[in-house]
Amino acid sequence: MDRIRELLENIPESPGVYLMKDKSGRIIYVGKAKVLKNRVRQYFQSPEEKDPKTKTLVSKINTIETIVTETEAEALILENTLIKLHKPRYNILLKDDKTYPYIRITTQELFPKIELTRTIKRDGSRYFGAYTKVSDARKSLEALRKIFPLRTCNRQIKEGDNQRPCLFYHIKLCSAPCAGLISSKDYNEIVKETYRFLEGRQDEVLNEMRKRMEAYAENLEFEKAASIRDKIKSITKITEKQLVLSTKFEDRDLCALVRDEINSLVIVLFVRNGKLMGKNVNFMEKTYNMSDEEVMEVFLTQFYGNGREIPPEILLTHYPASGELIEQWLKSVRGKSVNLSVPVRGDRKKQIDLAVKNAEEEFQKYRINYVSKQEDIETALDKLKEILELPDIPHRIEAYDISNTGNKGMVAGMVVFEDGIKKTSHYRKYEIKSINEQNDYACMQEVLYRRLKRLKEGDEDASFSERPDLILIDGGIGHVHAAEEVFAELGMSIPVAGMAKNDKHRTQRLVNDKIDIELKEEPELHFLIAAIQEEVHRYSLSFHKLKRKKLQKESILDEIEGIGPKRKKALLKKFGSVKRIREATVEELCSVKGISRKLAEEIKESLS
Known part of the structure; x- marks a missing residue:
C-alpha cells in the first residue's frame, strides 16, 4: 500500500492518459482523465464499494504510468490508440470489429481498381461498408461490376497502355484500361458514378444515365443506348430492395444500445441519401460496471476511431459521457462538423426506434448463444485454475x-x-x-x-x-x-x-x-x-503440409543438372507447377528464357 501511495503522490494534476500494469509489466488497463491525479485516486478510495471487476483490476495493479496531454481531447485520441494497440484485459473492447469486409476503390491510382478488403488504411482509397457478411459484400461487388466495369487486377497501368486484356474484359466486367480501350477521363467518370451509387445517391446516377441513353438513341447509336438501358434496369432492381427512411436524402448513422446486467450490444444502421444501406453489430462484454453513457462513449471512440466513414449526423439512444468532447474529436477526424443527438420525436425518433428493434433482435440471438457457451467456458477455466493451482483464472x-x-x-x-x-x-x-x-x-x-x-x-x-x-x-x-x-x-x-x-x-x-x-x-x-x-x-x-509440398516441388527440379534458382523460377512462373512442366512439350520448354533444347530434353527425361 505504501508503494501505491507513493505512486499516487507522483501523478500529475493534468489532462492525459494513465496505463495500469501488473507485476509482469503487462498493460491491463488504459484510461483518460481531465485531471489524472483525481481520476486515478478514485480507484483506491472506498474499495468495499467497488464492483467485482474494479476490485480485481485494483488488486492486479503493480505500477501506474501516465502520459500528459495538452487537452482532454488529445487524451481521448491517445487513449483510443493505446487501447487498440495493447488490447488491455480490463478495458471494454468491441468484438470482431476489424473482421467486417469493405468495398475499397483505390482512388489514388490513375485507373482505380475495386476490391474487397478487411483492412482500412489511410492510403487515399475510398471505403464503403462495412458489410456484416462477406457473401453480401461479394454479391454487391459482382452486381457493381456488371453496371460499372472497373478493374480488379494488380496491373500497373498508364495512359494509352497496350497490354493484352484479360477474360474480365471479354465478359464485360472490366473496361480494359490496360489495353488502352478507355481513357483515364472516361474511366474516372465510371468511378464517380460508382461512388455515388455506393453513397446511396442512385437517383442522381439514374437521371444521368437516362440522359445519356436518350442522347445515344437520338444519334441512332442503339447498341450503346441498349447497354445503358440494361444498367438502368439493374440499378432499379437493386434500389427497389432498399428501405427508404427519409425523403430528405440525409446521410446519418443510427446507433442503438441495448444491454443486460452483464453485456452490451450496439447496432449501427447506415443511412445514405435517405436509404438504409446496411448495418453493423458490435458486442461489448462485461460492461456491468459502466453507465449507458459510458458504454456509448467507449463504443463511439472505438468504432469511429478505426478509419470508418463518419456522416454529418449520428443519432443515438443514449448521449455519451463527454459528449461535447466526442463531437470535437469526430470533427477533427472527419474534417467537418458532426452532430450527435438523441431524438425524442418525429422522423428521427422513428428511425432510432427501428435501430432499437434491430438491436433487440440481435441481442436476443447473442444471449442465447453466449449464455450457454460462456457458462461452459467459465466453468472450464475455473476448473483449470483449481486443478493447476493457478493464482488466477488463465486469461x-x-x-x-x-x-x-x-x-x-x-x-x-x-x-x-x-x-x-x-x-x-x-x-x-x-x-x-x-x-x-x-x-x-x-x-x-x-x-x-x-x-x-x-x-x-x-x-x-x-x-x-x-x-x-x-x-x-x-x-x-x-x-x-x-x-x-x-x-x-x-x-x-x-x-x-x-x-x-x-x-x-x-x-x-x-x-x-x-x-x-x-x-x-x-x-x-x-x-x-x-x-x-x-x-x-x-x-x-x-x-x-504447405512446407512439405514446397520442398517436394523444389527437390525434384533441384535434382536436374543445369537448373539453378533463376531457371527454376522461370519454369514455375511459366507453367505454374511441376505437373505442368512434366506435361509440357520440348518446344514449350524451349520458350522459357535460359532453357536450351538440350536442357529441355533433359528436363523431360528427368520428370518422365
Whole structure:
C-alpha cells in the first residue's frame, strides 16, 4: 500500500492518459482523465464499494504510468490508440470489429481498381461498408461490376497502355484500361458514378444515365443506348430492395444500445441519401460496471476511431459521457462538423426506434448463444485454475505442437486462446532452424525459447508482447520437462501442462509434475482442452503440409543438372507447377528464357 501511495503522490494534476500494469509489466488497463491525479485516486478510495471487476483490476495493479496531454481531447485520441494497440484485459473492447469486409476503390491510382478488403488504411482509397457478411459484400461487388466495369487486377497501368486484356474484359466486367480501350477521363467518370451509387445517391446516377441513353438513341447509336438501358434496369432492381427512411436524402448513422446486467450490444444502421444501406453489430462484454453513457462513449471512440466513414449526423439512444468532447474529436477526424443527438420525436425518433428493434433482435440471438457457451467456458477455466493451482483464472493460454515427417520440413504452430476464445490474429508459425534430427523435445525447446526470448526482450509484436498465463503442449510429461528447461534458462516461471492423447489420438489427460487428470471426468474442461489441442494440431499440420509440398516441388527440379534458382523460377512462373512442366512439350520448354533444347530434353527425361 505504501508503494501505491507513493505512486499516487507522483501523478500529475493534468489532462492525459494513465496505463495500469501488473507485476509482469503487462498493460491491463488504459484510461483518460481531465485531471489524472483525481481520476486515478478514485480507484483506491472506498474499495468495499467497488464492483467485482474494479476490485480485481485494483488488486492486479503493480505500477501506474501516465502520459500528459495538452487537452482532454488529445487524451481521448491517445487513449483510443493505446487501447487498440495493447488490447488491455480490463478495458471494454468491441468484438470482431476489424473482421467486417469493405468495398475499397483505390482512388489514388490513375485507373482505380475495386476490391474487397478487411483492412482500412489511410492510403487515399475510398471505403464503403462495412458489410456484416462477406457473401453480401461479394454479391454487391459482382452486381457493381456488371453496371460499372472497373478493374480488379494488380496491373500497373498508364495512359494509352497496350497490354493484352484479360477474360474480365471479354465478359464485360472490366473496361480494359490496360489495353488502352478507355481513357483515364472516361474511366474516372465510371468511378464517380460508382461512388455515388455506393453513397446511396442512385437517383442522381439514374437521371444521368437516362440522359445519356436518350442522347445515344437520338444519334441512332442503339447498341450503346441498349447497354445503358440494361444498367438502368439493374440499378432499379437493386434500389427497389432498399428501405427508404427519409425523403430528405440525409446521410446519418443510427446507433442503438441495448444491454443486460452483464453485456452490451450496439447496432449501427447506415443511412445514405435517405436509404438504409446496411448495418453493423458490435458486442461489448462485461460492461456491468459502466453507465449507458459510458458504454456509448467507449463504443463511439472505438468504432469511429478505426478509419470508418463518419456522416454529418449520428443519432443515438443514449448521449455519451463527454459528449461535447466526442463531437470535437469526430470533427477533427472527419474534417467537418458532426452532430450527435438523441431524438425524442418525429422522423428521427422513428428511425432510432427501428435501430432499437434491430438491436433487440440481435441481442436476443447473442444471449442465447453466449449464455450457454460462456457458462461452459467459465466453468472450464475455473476448473483449470483449481486443478493447476493457478493464482488466477488463465486469461491467455498459448498452445504448441510440432509437426514433421522425418528430418525435413519440421515446423511448429502456436495458437492463442483468450478467455477461452480463439485469438487467431496472435497465431504464429515456426520453421525449425537449429535441429537436424527428428527430436520433438528439442524442436519444442527451440520454439519456446524463440517465443519467450522475444517476450523477455520487450518485443512490440502483440502476439509476443503479452505474457501467457498458461502454456499447453501437445504431448506428455517429457514435453513438459523440456519446456521447463527453457523457462529455467530464461529465468521465467510460467505454468505449463501437457495435453496427452490415448491410442486413438483423442484428448485424454492433462499432465505435469503435480497432476495427471483424466479429462473425461470434467466434461466442460475436456471440451475446452480438446478444442485447443485440435486447433493447434490443425494449425501446425496445415503449415507442415504447405512446407512439405514446397520442398517436394523444389527437390525434384533441384535434382536436374543445369537448373539453378533463376531457371527454376522461370519454369514455375511459366507453367505454374511441376505437373505442368512434366506435361509440357520440348518446344514449350524451349520458350522459357535460359532453357536450351538440350536442357529441355533433359528436363523431360528427368520428370518422365
